[in-house]
Amino acid sequence: MIAARLAKADGAWRGHPGESAMSRETLVAMTRNLVAHGAADTMEYAADIVRVPASAYTDPAVFEQEKQRIFRRLPLMVAPSCELPDPGDFKAMDICGVPLLLSRQKDGSMGAFLNMCTHRGNPLAAGCGNASRFTCGYHGWTFKADGDLIGVASPQDFGKIDKSQHCLTKFPVYENAGLIWVTLDPHSKLSIADYLCGYDELLKAFEFEGWTLFSQRTLAGPNWKTAYDGYLDFYHLPVLHKDTFGADFYNRANYFAFGPHQRLSTPSKFAIKVQGDDDQQLDLEAMADDQLPQDVLVQGVWTIFPHISIASFYGGGQRGAMISQLFPGEKVGESYTTQFYVMENQPETPEQVQAAHDQFNFLEVVVRDEDYATGKRQQQALASGLMKEVLFGRNEKGGQVFHQWTQRLAGASDDDLVEIFAQEQRQAAE
Ligand code: FES
Ligand SMILES: [Fe+2]
CATH class of the missing domain: 3.90.380 (Naphthalene 1,2-dioxygenase Alpha Subunit; Chain A, domain 1)
Incomplete structure (x- = not known):
């Protein structure tokens, strides 16, 4: 065959x-x-x-x-898995104007997020490191490594918001063969595995x-x-x-x-x-x-x-x-x-x-x-x-x-x- x-x-x-x-x-x-x-x-x-x-x-x-239409729409290989081996390992990147935050989850899976605080858009992380949560350097909102918003600074003064509606935006992410792919379009309908045509x-x-x-x-x-x-x-x-x-x-x-x-x-x-x-x-x-x-x-x-x-x-x-x-x-x-x-x-x-x-x-x-x-x-x-x-x-x-x-x-x-x-x-x- x-x-x-x-x-x-x-x-x-x-x-x-x-x-x-x-x-x-x-x-x-x-x-x-x-x-x-x-x-x-x-x-x-x-x-x-x-x-x-x-x-x-x-x-x-x-x-x-x-x-x-290529870089902001197609799956990109953003990191070898060994760059982020342990839970909590993160890396912030800027790709064609899109701030990306990669974060290794507790269960070993990879998370990919828009690196922007949902309060007013400040990037949450820079460079790389290890963190179980990210606290925004502007007003102090805090997010878990899985993107959930867990803390609004001075909530009694800020006003009431539904935290579950203000989690970090997730990008499609796929890890195989020791490589990590992300699509920088949160609404992409293209499966990353399909895109790879068996090559991975x-x-x-x-x-x-x-x-x-x-x-x-x-x-x-x-x-x-x-x-x-x-x-x-x-x-x-x-x-x-x-x-x-x-x-x-x-x-x-x-x-x-x-x-x-x-x-x-x-x-x-x-x-x-x-x-x-x-x-x-x-x-x-x-x-x-x-x-x-x-x-x-x-x-x-x-x-x-x-x-x-x-x-x-x-x-x-x-x-x-x-x-x-x-x-x-x-x-x-x-x-x-x-x-x-x-x-x-x-x-x-x-x-x-x-x-x-x-x-x-x-x-x-x-x-x-x-x-x-x-x-x-x-x-x-x-x-x-x-x-x-x-x-x-x-x-x-x-x-x-x-x-x-x-x-x-x-x-x-x-x-x-x-x-x-x-x-x-x-x-x-x-
Ligand atoms: S921009 Fe992040 S807390 Fe205000
Ligand atoms: Fe060459």
């Missing part, structure tokens, strides 16, 4: 939502696809070269529409649920789509990253799409098994399905539409991953990216801690000084308005698909959104 899906003549590989028990089978099928293409020295191509108007990156009106079940293969957060930082970048294009692109690896990753890096990727979410990985019949100083080359063609190691099954880059990229690394004697989270900035040519470095276990010895820092710092240099430095130059040149279109080749299917989905979802009505993802489920089930 999976093999039949892989054999689709147009190379349009589709996942199968709701198949959690079959996740490994799906991952193995992707690996077999990559091995077969690697052995044949081929890759999957998009049907045509695609042209994207340069204004998609530079027009302030397009940018405003994307903030409103595959992301479980990273096993983030039991991992820890080693470190995080935030970097400034160009327009969010200029920045995100780079995560969907292996074409640039041996050129832009010749001094860091090396000039002999493969520049081909096959793309596996689950709705708008795409995994990209290099077609190859070999994988490198990292074992500290003693790396070992695995011949995947010669291995049985049940021998394929977990880190081979998740190789490459896993993007989560519209703003997340996940890639595995090894440093400090542990499996690790960098989760990059992009948001639009204030202006059309600005974005910011939080890099979360998550690890299977905290490194123990000083040498391991240093090795993990070295790995994480290396990834900062690659992204800041190579990807984003280039993206900012590209952004500035595009802003001249003197080039009308940019190109995505047949080998750059990920970028093509990303821009098509962005345009489609930004233009969809609220009801269309629900229907689009219902249709994805039906198509994948065929």
Whole structure:
């Protein structure tokens, strides 16, 4: 059944939502696809070269529409679960002008609230920490971690109100695979699980649920789509990253799409098994399905539409991953990216801690000084308005698909959104 899906003549590989028990089978099928293409020295191509108007990156009106209709309407991956592991852990964020408060509940579930006191709108919390209740810093109203209003300051003077009608506004929230999604529209009718098209079940293969957060930082970048294009692109690896990753890096990727979410990985019949100083080359063609190691099954880059990229690394004697989270900035040519470095276990010895820092710092240099430095130059040149279109080749299917989905979802009505993802489920089930 999976093999039949892989054999689709147009190379349009589709996942199968709701198949959690079959996740490994799906991952193995992707690996077999990559091995077969690697052995044949081929890759999957998009049907045509695609042209994207340069204004998609530079027009302030397009940018405003994307903030409103993509970021304030679609589920966003707001934090890895390990950033808020314990009851009472909270984090306040501002996303496209929306103040968000995440708060781990007593029962371990995640709460997501509009970070605004229901008295006169002052944000209740800033930064992150641990609290069982939030007291507003303006007049002293108090809310429980589940959003209930429990205390009005000087109630005898304030006047009578029904406290149950003035709890914090809740956002839809969903946690799976060690990741937390929130939709910044309290009235959203789109189920977050539907939106993920089964992709979250595959992301479980990273096993983030039991991992820890080693470190995080935030970097400034160009327009969010200029920045995100780079995560969907292996074409640039041996050129832009010749001094860091090396000039002999493969520049081909096959793309596996689950709705708008795409995994990209290099077609190859070999994988490198990292074992500290003693790396070992695995011949995947010669291995049985049940021998394929977990880190081979998740190789490459896993993007989560519209703003997340996940890639595995090894440093400090542990499996690790960098989760990059992009948001639009204030202006059309600005974005910011939080890099979360998550690890299977905290490194123990000083040498391991240093090795993990070295790995994480290396990834900062690659992204800041190579990807984003280039993206900012590209952004500035595009802003001249003197080039009308940019190109995505047949080998750059990920970028093509990303821009098509962005345009489609930004233009969809609220009801269309629900229907689009219902249709994805039906198509994948065929
Ligand atoms: S705004 Fe929060 S108590 Fe007045
Ligand atoms: Fe890059």
